[in-house]
Structures are given as C-alpha cells and as structure tokens.
Amino acid sequence: MIAQNNVRSTNNDPVESSESSPITGTSGTGAGASRLFRHFGSLFSPPAPSNDPAGYVEFGSISDPSASSGRTLGTFAGVFCPVALSMFSALVFIRVGFIVGNAGLYVTLLQFIIAYVILLFTVSSVCAISTNGAVEGGGVYFMISRTLGPEFGGSIGTLFFLANIVGCGLAISGCAEGIIQSFGPTGDAGTSGSIPDGRWWRFLYCSSINTLMLIVVLIGAEMFAKTSVVILGVVVVCLLSTYISFLTQGPIDVPLPHENHLVNFTSAWYTGLQADTLWANLYSNYTKDYTSNGNQVNFAVVFGVLFSGVTGIMAGANMSGELKNPSKSIPAGTLSAVLFTFLCYMALAVLMAATTTSTLLQNNFLFLAPINLWPSFVTIGILTATFSTGLSNLIGASRVMEALAKDRVFGPLMSFVVKGTYKGNPIAAVIASWVLVEAILLIGSLNTIAQINSVLFMLAYLATNLACLGIEITGAPNFRPTYKYFTWHTAFIGLLGTGIMMFVINSIYALSSIILCMFLVIALHLFSPASQGAQWGSISQALMFHQVRKYLLMLDSRKDHVKFWRPQMLLLVSSPRSCCPLIHFVNDMKKGGLYVIGHVKVGEFVDNDSSSDPTIEEYTQWLSLVDHMKVKAFVELTLSRSVREGIQQLIRIAGMGAMKPNTTILGFYDEEQSRDFFEFEESPYRTNEFDGNGVKLFPYRKSGETKALGAVEYVRIIDDVLRMKKNLCLCRHFHRLDKQMIARNNHIRYIDVWPVNIFDPKNEDPFDVVSQFMMQLACIINMLPVW
Structure with a gap:
C-alpha cells in the first residue's frame, strides 16, 4: 500500500493542478440559553409549510380527524361482503362446471388449492401491511407505493387499476351471458317475446348493466356496502338451493345451448348422485370451448378461468378509505371471506362431479338452471353475483385512480380526478373508469377476458408479496405488523406462486404485463412529479443499506494488496463556488474509488446561535451541489474551532470501515483571486440554484478580504496529513482549467509528470514510491476519453 507521499503533479497546459485557497469556514455565535428557549419554543410553534402534494398521506401516519x-x-x-361476492363472481354459477368437466375433479381440487394457497399468502402480506400503520384510501396501491416508492407503486397501481377495469368487464359479460341464457331465444324463458341475441345486442345489454353500476357507485360507497350485504344474502340463498337440488334431483335430460355447434347432439344427462358419474369425472378430459370459436381447452386455460373468479381478495382493501378501522377490518374480513368461498367452491365441485356427466359439463355452462328445484334461483344468483362483482371492481378502480391522482403520480394528467370529487366520492374517476369498462366490453369472449384479468391481478399480488418480502428482509425496525402469521416465508411463497402461475396461464400476457410494468417504472422515475419529492419512502434505500452494510463488514483493510490499489480521495473544499473545475478533475481521478468532499465550518458548537448543529442544515445544500456538479462523491462536514482541527477530524473519520480516504487533496496557498463559477457567463457550472432570498450559499473570499487561514497553519496542516500516513496532493491554477476546450481540441495532448521527491531531492530513481504514485494518477487520468 502506498502511504506518506508528498506529491506535486502538473500538466503541460497552463491548467496546472491548483486552487486558490484551501479551506475556510464561518464562525457561528450565540448564547446557549437563548438557543435552549428557542428550541422549546419551536415545539409549540406552528409546523413548517409542507412541500407534499395535496392529499398526500404517509404510510402509518394518522390523518386529520375531519378526513375520517x-x-x-x-x-x-x-x-x-365485497370480498366474498368478488370471489364468487361469474365463476360460482357459470364456470365451475366448465372447470370440472374439462380438468376432472382431482385437477379441479388441485387448482383450487393452488389458487387459494397463492391467495392466502398474498392475503397474509396484505394483512401485514394493513396492520403496520394507518391505511388511507387507494387500497393495494397505497400499500405498495408507501413501501416500494412512487415508481413501483405507481406502475403496479396503474396495472391494478386496469385489472379492476378488466375484472368489471368480465363480471358484466358474465351477467349479460346469464341474461341471454335465461331469457334469450333458447333460454329457460325462450318464448316469442324473449329478448333478442347477437353480438351488438349483447354489447347493448352489457352497456346497460354498466350504466346501472355507474349510477349505484355515483351514489357513494355506503350505498355500495348496503347493496353488497343484500346481494350476498341473495347469492347464499341461491347457492344453497343449488346444493339442495344436487342432493334431491333425479336424472334429467338437459338441452344444450343453441349456439353450441361443436357437437351433433342436442341434449346431455344430469344423472343425480351416482358413483359411476363421480368415477367418470375424476380425471381430465379437455375438449373445445364452444363460447370462444372452438378453441382448445388445456390446464392453463382452465386455471386462468378459475383464478379470474377468485381474484377479489383486494375488494376489502380497496375500501380502506371508507372503513372505520381498516387495520382490523381488512385482515379479519378478508380471511373470513377467503375461507367461506373456498369451502363453497370445494363442495360445489364435488357435487357437480358426482351428479353431472362430463358431456353436459363441457357443453352447457348454465346447466344449473334446468336442474334446480326452482330455475329462477340460478338466474337470480348469476345476476346478483356478477353485478356485485362488477360494482366492487368499478368502485375499486375509481378509488385507485383517485389515489394516483392525489399523489400526482402522472402529474397534471389526472388533475381532473381531484377536482371532480364530491363529498369524498371521486365522481370523475368513476366516470373515467366506466368509459374504460365500455372499451373492455368490446372484446366479447368471457374466457379471453378471464386470462387477461388473471394475469393483471397476479402481477398486483406479486408486487404486494415483493413489497412485504423486501421490507421484512431489510429488517426495518418500523415494520411491526400486528398480524402475527406473516413471515418472509409466506411472502416468498406468495411471490413465487404468483410469478409461476402468471406464465402458466398465458406467457404472452404475462410477459407483456411485466414489460408494461417496467416501462411505467422507468417513465415514472424519469418524469413523475411524485418521484422527485423526498416524502416517498422507497424500499430500495432500505435494501441497499442492508447489502452495503453487509459487504462493508466483509471488506477487510488488512487484506489490501498493491495490485488492487486505487485512489480514495478526500478533497478539502473551502467554497465550491471557486473550485468547480477541481471538483470535476478529482472526480475523473478517483477511478471507481472513494471520493469524499470535505468542508470545515469554523465555530463553537455550544455558542452556535441555531437550534441544531449548523452542519445538519447545510448538508442537504452540499448534496444538491453534488447533484448539480454531476460527480460521484460523498459529503463530510464538520464544525470545529479551527480549520486545522477540523481537517484532522475529517481525515480521521471520513469514510467507513475499509473504505477510508488514502489521499488528501488541498488547494495551493497563494494570493490568487477566487472566481465564482456559478455566476460568470462562460462557466459550464453556471447556476442560480444556490442564490436564494438574497443570500448566496457557499460564500467565497472576495478581493480585499483577509484569508481565514494563515501560511503557518497551512504548513502545519500539510504536516498533519503526512503524519497521519495519507498521500497528499497540492493543486494549483485549476480555475484556469477548461475541460470543454480540451475536449474540443483534437491535436495530440500530453500529460507531463515530474517525478520529484521533495523529501529526497537527490534521489534519481524514477521508480520510487512517490514517482509511482504520480504515474498512477496520471495513468488514471489518461484512461478517460476526454484526456
């Protein structure tokens, strides 16, 4: 390792190393007693104005009582009620027969178990986040955005919004299908006065149902909740009538739908409870789907249809803004609904397999009506279940859209949503969601919509599990959910399960949704106003801290070797205004090593007039300077009674572990007049960012002002650096460095290196430690294209 070198390096241009003055600082004065009184006074003074966007709420914060x-x-x-109804949806009365008839009972039960395991672990993650602090409106978007940050939160929130839109279209399509099958030309009420059928007739029915949902949601969430309670009661009664019919009905020859052109027979048998029927339905028998132009059915298609029907676990979380106690209600209500629907589906699948031939299951998805003791029960059940699911998805989509607009994730693009809110109900968001649902209804096929819906919901579940897994791995002390059954194992299993099953359902849709998500992440990172603010807590910071700490502990300074030596720079700066070229030059010279910009503020801590350490207040200004200069540097500030003492502190404490500066860089002590590179016209560093309210940040020594540092103290600082076993670079005339001119100059350039050891002038060895150090720095500079 190279240590204790006194080096003076120069270039052949008039841009030799140097800088006007080394380090200076301003002294702070004030009485300790007055500072103490001001501190206590600040505790009772009005809070400082916030830069947060309107409507912003931090995760875990307690909102204004008026907001509740x-x-x-x-x-x-x-x-x-919303979760149970969303998980029943069109599946319970229309699609369970399709699943059992094609997949067989064994695979059907397996698929339900897989789906509910994924859902259960995802619910565990939702419960963990919702019990970790106060939860505002926006449901899953609010939870993810306050954990993963605005980029991931905004992108996943957008896809979750689209998933609710697609889910609403799916539910409405199922509702319209139930109406056609029951009241159409070939339905149970198929008389001369029956309603007409056809593509555009179906679109008209769907639009009418969608408009009815719009009216209910516009009335408000309370109306929706009251409607949900009544509808759930109706659905449960209709489902009980189906169970009773399975147990009591004898054999029936059930006619097949008129639009089924895949078979050459017109009816199939419902046998009632029979062991032979159960045995015949145990194993898979995939055929073609008569509702989607005869497309071949397989495991993925069946699972996509199944999972699309049970994606309603977020319906309760979407209502978080209207819940009295969301941290208690979301876990209890969601878990209860998941268990309730799971038992209902398992019982329904077993009874179907034991009573209905596979021919009927595959060729008539609405066979439950003709075999029911009162067929109207099934019709009512289909209409109420699908209608309530559509309501839940529509209101969920509008709430997520409202939360995205309040956080200004898409800037002014969604400002109309915030303005269009009346008495807490986002009218504009509801209407916008309704328009998008209308567009989805043009797709037509229920099973095609189902796969898109499943993939989008799974991506939202994947992000929820990822958020919880990440925050649990980092060991963040503020993540203390009261839900005791959550661990990183449950989050990981949920993450893995959703990721795999996305591609099982449809790899094209899955890959497309992930690409869209990544595109949104990048776009929001670059352009979103929300990502520019400091109020968002991103889990990426916690993950990086976790990993950096681990690797810093593994980095051992005792194992350093000269082969892997690199410069670790500490640049001591008095005022960055006067040494911008030097800051940039050292950034070029670090070669992937540590770069620390150090500054000493002269003053007494106990006499400081501020209510806090002044370096804390100035630290953010220096970070803004680093951003403006576009250098990869850390900042270290210290408060000391003298510049020399402050430099000793910086040399000792700068860095961490094995990553500590091995080279200290000082400006040269001379009478050269300083220049303000933030002001003059030709400067590439010109900015007014640090000129606010008539006060210039980073003041510098002007003409006629006395130096804050004497020549004797400067020499003693050099001696201190060498005694502390650090390499030393003295830099001069860097205010003359024009890097842009060098870049424009195409003729051959040279970097002159003068291998002079001032501690041993008679030494003519060009390969002593000092010469090697100088050659090393020159070589690093020469590696950059501009040099």
Whole structure:
C-alpha cells in the first residue's frame, strides 16, 4: 500500500493542478440559553409549510380527524361482503362446471388449492401491511407505493387499476351471458317475446348493466356496502338451493345451448348422485370451448378461468378509505371471506362431479338452471353475483385512480380526478373508469377476458408479496405488523406462486404485463412529479443499506494488496463556488474509488446561535451541489474551532470501515483571486440554484478580504496529513482549467509528470514510491476519453 507521499503533479497546459485557497469556514455565535428557549419554543410553534402534494398521506401516519368523517363501514359490510361476492363472481354459477368437466375433479381440487394457497399468502402480506400503520384510501396501491416508492407503486397501481377495469368487464359479460341464457331465444324463458341475441345486442345489454353500476357507485360507497350485504344474502340463498337440488334431483335430460355447434347432439344427462358419474369425472378430459370459436381447452386455460373468479381478495382493501378501522377490518374480513368461498367452491365441485356427466359439463355452462328445484334461483344468483362483482371492481378502480391522482403520480394528467370529487366520492374517476369498462366490453369472449384479468391481478399480488418480502428482509425496525402469521416465508411463497402461475396461464400476457410494468417504472422515475419529492419512502434505500452494510463488514483493510490499489480521495473544499473545475478533475481521478468532499465550518458548537448543529442544515445544500456538479462523491462536514482541527477530524473519520480516504487533496496557498463559477457567463457550472432570498450559499473570499487561514497553519496542516500516513496532493491554477476546450481540441495532448521527491531531492530513481504514485494518477487520468 502506498502511504506518506508528498506529491506535486502538473500538466503541460497552463491548467496546472491548483486552487486558490484551501479551506475556510464561518464562525457561528450565540448564547446557549437563548438557543435552549428557542428550541422549546419551536415545539409549540406552528409546523413548517409542507412541500407534499395535496392529499398526500404517509404510510402509518394518522390523518386529520375531519378526513375520517366519511369512514362509516365495518368489517362485515365493508370487507367480508365485497370480498366474498368478488370471489364468487361469474365463476360460482357459470364456470365451475366448465372447470370440472374439462380438468376432472382431482385437477379441479388441485387448482383450487393452488389458487387459494397463492391467495392466502398474498392475503397474509396484505394483512401485514394493513396492520403496520394507518391505511388511507387507494387500497393495494397505497400499500405498495408507501413501501416500494412512487415508481413501483405507481406502475403496479396503474396495472391494478386496469385489472379492476378488466375484472368489471368480465363480471358484466358474465351477467349479460346469464341474461341471454335465461331469457334469450333458447333460454329457460325462450318464448316469442324473449329478448333478442347477437353480438351488438349483447354489447347493448352489457352497456346497460354498466350504466346501472355507474349510477349505484355515483351514489357513494355506503350505498355500495348496503347493496353488497343484500346481494350476498341473495347469492347464499341461491347457492344453497343449488346444493339442495344436487342432493334431491333425479336424472334429467338437459338441452344444450343453441349456439353450441361443436357437437351433433342436442341434449346431455344430469344423472343425480351416482358413483359411476363421480368415477367418470375424476380425471381430465379437455375438449373445445364452444363460447370462444372452438378453441382448445388445456390446464392453463382452465386455471386462468378459475383464478379470474377468485381474484377479489383486494375488494376489502380497496375500501380502506371508507372503513372505520381498516387495520382490523381488512385482515379479519378478508380471511373470513377467503375461507367461506373456498369451502363453497370445494363442495360445489364435488357435487357437480358426482351428479353431472362430463358431456353436459363441457357443453352447457348454465346447466344449473334446468336442474334446480326452482330455475329462477340460478338466474337470480348469476345476476346478483356478477353485478356485485362488477360494482366492487368499478368502485375499486375509481378509488385507485383517485389515489394516483392525489399523489400526482402522472402529474397534471389526472388533475381532473381531484377536482371532480364530491363529498369524498371521486365522481370523475368513476366516470373515467366506466368509459374504460365500455372499451373492455368490446372484446366479447368471457374466457379471453378471464386470462387477461388473471394475469393483471397476479402481477398486483406479486408486487404486494415483493413489497412485504423486501421490507421484512431489510429488517426495518418500523415494520411491526400486528398480524402475527406473516413471515418472509409466506411472502416468498406468495411471490413465487404468483410469478409461476402468471406464465402458466398465458406467457404472452404475462410477459407483456411485466414489460408494461417496467416501462411505467422507468417513465415514472424519469418524469413523475411524485418521484422527485423526498416524502416517498422507497424500499430500495432500505435494501441497499442492508447489502452495503453487509459487504462493508466483509471488506477487510488488512487484506489490501498493491495490485488492487486505487485512489480514495478526500478533497478539502473551502467554497465550491471557486473550485468547480477541481471538483470535476478529482472526480475523473478517483477511478471507481472513494471520493469524499470535505468542508470545515469554523465555530463553537455550544455558542452556535441555531437550534441544531449548523452542519445538519447545510448538508442537504452540499448534496444538491453534488447533484448539480454531476460527480460521484460523498459529503463530510464538520464544525470545529479551527480549520486545522477540523481537517484532522475529517481525515480521521471520513469514510467507513475499509473504505477510508488514502489521499488528501488541498488547494495551493497563494494570493490568487477566487472566481465564482456559478455566476460568470462562460462557466459550464453556471447556476442560480444556490442564490436564494438574497443570500448566496457557499460564500467565497472576495478581493480585499483577509484569508481565514494563515501560511503557518497551512504548513502545519500539510504536516498533519503526512503524519497521519495519507498521500497528499497540492493543486494549483485549476480555475484556469477548461475541460470543454480540451475536449474540443483534437491535436495530440500530453500529460507531463515530474517525478520529484521533495523529501529526497537527490534521489534519481524514477521508480520510487512517490514517482509511482504520480504515474498512477496520471495513468488514471489518461484512461478517460476526454484526456
């Protein structure tokens, strides 16, 4: 390792190393007693104005009591009913027969178990986040954005919004299908006065249902909750009638739908409870789907349809802004609804397999109506289940859109949503969501929509599990969920399960959604106003801290070797205004090593007039300077009674562990007049960012002003650096360095190196330690294209 060198390096241009004055600082004065009184006074003074966007709420913060006046929903009405109804959806009365008939009972039960395991672990993550602090409106978007930051939160929130839009279209399509199958030309009510059928007739029915949902949601969330309670009661009664019919009905020859052109027979048998029927339905028998132009059915298609019907676990979290106690209601209501729907689906699948031939299951998805003791029960059940699911998705989409608009994730693009809110109900968001649902309804095929819906929801679940996994791995002390069944294992299993099943359902849709998500992450990072603010807590910072700390502990200074030596720079700066070229030059010279910009503020800590350490207040200004200069440097500030003492502190404490500066850089002590590179016209560093309210930050020594540092103290500082076993560089005339001119000059340039050891002038060995050090720095500079 190279140590204790006194080096003076120069270049052949008039831009030799140097800088006007080395280090200076301003002294702070004030009485300790007055500072103490001001400190206590500040505790009771009005808070400083916030730069947060309107409507912004930090995760875990307690909102204004006035904001909670609209929280009227409890666990049952606000969470259990919406979740249960969303998980029943069109699946319970229309698509379970399709799944059992094609996949067989064994695979159907396996698929339900896989789906609910994924859902259960995702619910565990949702419960962990929701019980870790106060939860505002926006549901899953709020939780993810306050954990992963605005880029991931905004992108996943956008995809979750689209998933709710697609889910609403899926539910409405199922509702319209139930109406056609029951009241169409070939339905149970198929008479001369029946409603017409056809592509555009179906779109008209879907649009009418969508408009009815719009009216209900516009009335408000309380109306939606009351509607959900009533609808759940109706659905449960209709489902019970189906169970009773399975147990009591005898054999029935059920007609097949008129639009099924894949078979050459017109009916199939419902056998009632029979062991032979159960045995025949145990194993898979994939056929073609008569509702999607005869497309071949396989495991992925069936699972996509199944999972699309049980994606409603976020319905309660979407209502977080209207819940009285979301931290309690979301876990209790969601878990109860998940268990309830799982038992209902398992019982329904077993009874279907034991009573209905696979031919009927595969060729008539609405066979439950003709075999029911009162067929109208099934029709009512289909309409109410799908209608409530659509309501849940529509209101969920509007709430996520409102949260995105309040956080200004897309800037002014969604400002109309914030302005279009009346009494807490986002009217503009509801109408915008309704328009997008209309566009989804043009797709038509229920099973095609189902796969898109499943992939989008799975991506949202994946992000939820990723957020919880990341924050649990980092060991953040402020992550203390009261939900005791959450661990990093549950989050990892949920993450792995959703990631795999996304590609099982449809690899093209999965890959497309991930690409779209990454595009949104990059776009929001570059352009979103929300990502520019410091109020967002991003988990990336916690993860980086966790990893950096681990590797810093592994980095051992005792294992350093000359082969892997690199410069670790400490540049001591008096005022950055006068030494911008030097700051940039040292950045070129560090070669991937540590670069620390150090500054000493002269003063007494106890006499400081401020209520806090002044270096704390100035630290953010120096970080802004680093951003403006576009250099890869750390900043170290210290408060000391003298410049020399402060430099001793910086040399000792700068860096961490094995990453500590081995080279100290000082400006040369001369009478050269300093220049303000932030002001004059030709400067590439010109800016007014540090000129605010008539006060210039980083003041520098002007003409006629006395130096803050004497020549004797400067020499003693040099001696201190050498005695502390650090390499030393003295830099002069860097205010003359024009890097842009060098870049424009195409003729051959040279970097002159003068291998002079001032401690041993008679030494003519060109390969002593000092010469090697100088050659090393020159070589590093020469590696850069501009040099």
